[in-house]
Amino acid sequence: MRPVSTPTEVAEKPDGTAKESTGSSVAFTATLILLVGTALFGRRLFTGWFTAGGIRTWATMFVGVTIQAMPFLVLGVLLSAALTAFVPASFFAKALPRHPALAVPVASASGVVLPGCECASVPVSAALMSRGVTPAAAIAFLLSAPAINPVVLTSTAVAFPGKPQVVIARAVTSLAVSMVLGWLWLLTGKGGSWFKMPKNRHAHDAGKFDVFRSAMLHDFLHAGGFLVIGAAAAATLNVVVPRTWLDHVAGNLLLSVVILGLLAVLLAICSEADAFVAASLSQFSLTARLAFMVVGPIVDVKLIALQAGTFGPKFAVRFAPATFVVALTASLLVGWWLL
Amino acid sequence: MRRSVAALVIVFIGAAVMELATSGTYLRYVKPGMRWMLLAAGVVLIALAVTDVLVDGRKKPAQQEQPVAMPEDAWRDAPWPAGRRDEEIDHSAHADHGHGHHGLPRTAWLLLIPIFALLVIDPPALGADAAERQSPVSSKPANPKSNAWMADNSQGAPPVAVPVTDYAIWAVWQQDTMKGRRYQLTGFVTPAKNGVWYVTRIGITCCVADGTAYMVEARGQAAPPKNQWVTVTGLWAEPTKRPDGDVAALTVETLKPVAMPVNPYE
Known part of the structure; x- marks a missing residue:
């Protein structure tokens, strides 16, 4: 092309x-x-070109991840364009506490309202930033929305019947992780030179509908391109990494938490489904599976690609490892406390 | 990317998504419940592209080429000037990065890859190749599904049709209810070493990325060709012991090749 x-x-x-x-x-x-x-x-x-089983399986995975994420991406860019075009910046100034450190927990908790998986939350949080919301709060929202919305918590409850503590542990851990990272952002110099601030896309001479249309067109093309990169990475890892290697590490708590965390990063399963996958990894302890469910919605290869596209690669290479480490630590603590 | 080309690409994506949803091909990739969301996404995308072309067509060309101050692309990540949070910062200094001259990101070309994958490769539903990458061992169910109704069937009764995904678990973990009865399974053939083969079904909870293979070792019949869909009936058999766990098994009495079901997953 x-x-x-x-x-x-x-x-x-x-x-x-x-x-x-x-x-x-x-x-x-x-x-x-x-x-x-x-x-x-x-x-x-191209008859006879793509006949190898591995290539066809890869193509199925790749198209599958893309198709699965597409409606959520469309929802996300629709919401972010609407935020950009129709919600005045003053609304967020009023809705959030003025002090960034206080705005973080409010933003984390308001993640409950965005019913979708993680692909939707990246463009929405970028739109929040461009509307004057402090990046720390937008990051807290970015991390909490895909993990604590009602759809995800319900599917978790369905996947772990009779174990409400898993749902509670998941909500608590995800909230805590999103707040910690929001505050960490404030402590570590607010991005300095490596964070690409999403710009305000209000052209001052354009009508609201034009802004909406342009923002949506742009966001879709942009995020869509990075979604394709992420889907290709997830498909490759899905095909290349044999699942059988999991069985050898299930016994050791610390190792199994790290391994399931890495698995969540590599598989890039959408947050509405990861609870079922976690439930099926029954050879692992609940704490390790909690780590899988906490890491999945906030760091995975597809998200890293989307974040690199939206906030800059320099942001992504710092943010992803930080999120991963905080998520694993929080899972271990909450798992030890609740599970 | 030019705006008119972008609209074209978006129309194709929208059309592809809607085609998948209306033709039923989407069942190869996602859950049946996704159909309406896919249709809605396709409609929104096509509407977006069509309005864009219609509205821009009426504007003067000069106006049309004016980028509406878009965020820059990631490929060229120039350090931001000091007052970067100032909304009034001059957009023009950065507006070009990675966007050609028209304010739309070049990464958008990547969106053509899934379209080509669909049109050229026509990716099939996950089959034996995906199953071979997973272990046939039946993992212990986190929340066992009851098969108490099995008790109503006397042991000599005709075969009961059960999903492969259930049989693979029940045959190992709820043996007492399964012993001595006949079952009917429908799945595809995954061959393994030494003539062993499995009746296989992939279970998905969201999309193919989380596809898990459920495999039942078929005994007493030679393996049909790889990936062939079959309906088998037979008696419960003692699970095969492996170092990493047990594999469900069935002593096959009848074997019939069938067409792939509408929804290949369970």
Whole structure:
């Protein structure tokens, strides 16, 4: 795809509207021909190319993760565009305590209201930041929303029947992790030079609907591209990492917590389903499975790609390990206390 | 990415998602419950792209090319100026990064990869290849599903159709209720070493990424071709002991090749 389009984009400079629209229509026509051509002849042209079982399994996983995340991504960009276009910045100033350290727990708790999995929360928290919400609070929201919303807690209760303490432990741990990281953000210099602040996308001359449309278009294309990277990574790891290696580590508590945490990062299962997967990992202790459910919604390969895209790669390489370590520590503590 | 091209890509994604949902192909990748969410997402995407083209078509070209101050892309991560939280910061200084000249991210081209994967590879439902990567051992159920109704069936009765995902667990962990009865299972063939083969079904809770293989060792019949869907009937058999656990088994009496069910997962 890139070889077809990039030359046309690079070749012409924005120095004339006539040339612009010609270049634009060339790129458009080329893309259209390519897409329709693939739709009509793709399978015939490439018969015999992708027949290896591993490749087909990979493709199924890759398309599966993408398709699964797509409705949630659309919901997320719809909400974030609506926040950008229709909610005045003054609303958040009034709704959240002025002091950032106090805004963090409020933002964590308000994660309850966003029913969706983690793909939706990245664009929404970026929109919150661009609307003047302090990044610490937006980060707390980013981490708590996919883990403590009613859909996720209900599915956890269904996956662990007769064990309400698992649901409570999950909610408590996820809330604690999101608050700790929000405060950690405030303590460690608020991002310094490595955090890319999502910009305010209010064009001052544009109407609200235009802002909504542009924001949604942009966010979808942007996050969608990174979702594809994340889905490819998750599919690769799913195919490459044999699940049988899990059975050898189940006995050791500390090791099993780390391993299930890593598994959650690698598998990138959406937060509404991870409880069922956790329930099926029955050779592990409840604490290790709690770690799996706490890590999954806040750090996984798909999320790291999305966050790198939204907040910058330099942010992602610091944020993901920090989140991982805090999540494992909190899971161990809460597991020891409640489970 | 140019705005018109972006709209085209989004229309294709929306159309692909809706095609999957309406044709039933989506069942290869996600749960049946996702259908309405996929349709809604497809409608929203197509509506977004169509309004964008319609509204922009009416505007003057000069206005059309004006980026509406978008956040920069990640590929070029220039350090931010000191007052970066100031909303009035000059957008133009950074607006170009990774966006070509038109304010839309280049990463959007990546969205074409899943479309090509769908159109060219046509990824099949998970089958024997995925199952071979997992262990056939039946893991202890966290919340055992009752099969008390089994007691109503006398031991000589005709075979009871049960899901492979249930049989694989019951046959190992609820042996007492299973012994001496006949069952009917439908799944695909996963061959293993030494002529052993399994009737297999993949269980998914959300999408194929969490797909778990449930495998029942079929005894007494030669293995049909890999990935062939079969319906087998037979008697409960003593589970196979392995160092890492027990594998459910069935002594096969009849074997019939069948077509893949509409929903390949359980």
